[in-house]
Amino acid sequence: TFVVTDNCIRCKYTDCVEVCPVDCFHEGPNFLVINPETCIDCALCVAECPAEAIYDEADLPPDQLPFVALNAELANIWPVISEKKEPLEEAEEWIDQANKLPHLQR
Ligand code: SF4
Ligand code: F3S
Secondary structure, three states: OEEEOHHHOOOOOOHHHHHOOOOOEEEOOOOEEEOOOOOOOOOOOHHHOOOOOEEEHHHOOHHHOHHHHHHHHHHOOOOEOOOOOOOOOOHHHHOOOOOOHHHOOO
């Protein structure tokens, strides 16, 4: 399955949702997650993310491993998003910052 990682937080560009053929993105206040139960591993979303936040679970950098469980957990809580919207206003300011997990809003 594919996983949204740290660099989406406080950016949320949403280009990824436009290409997903099975609507597996779920939206929170400042982060998206992929539902591991609906993702068909097409990989189309990876190249769309300006923040390079999406990885194949098999290729995850070790420090991003906690995002596997986080995507699964939040996909069960947050609603599906299937249409692109404007990025967060703060996106450009935050795109190059690391370790944004403390800023995640639920
Ligand atoms: Fe959707 Fe494909 Fe990305 Fe999975 S890999 S989230 S199915 S676009
Ligand atoms: Fe997030 Fe990238 Fe999608 S920043 S909303 S994973 S396009």
